[in-house]
Amino acid sequence: MKTYDIEIQRLKSAKQQNGLISIGVDLVVQPRAARDEAVTSHLHLSVDEARTLLILLKQQITEVDKLQPRSRRSGRC
Secondary structure (H helix, E strand, C coil), rough: CCCEEEEEEEEEEEEEECEEEEEEEEEEEEEECCCCCCCEEECCCCHHHCCCHHHHHHHHHHHHHHHCHHHCCCCCC
């Protein structure tokens, strides 16, 4: 399995359509040499980008949640 270091340069957009959230980003993807350790990929982003990503995800999840009937909203009123 190949591993990568992924660095988010800029968040461009977020949209929700047909139950799928799409996020447009500028990325730098660099392959990383595999080791004998557990194989994982890492996503690197600045605090500002992380906050922006969180805000965008919350907005999109709220939009998806509005489409659900009240009885299916995870116990929320």
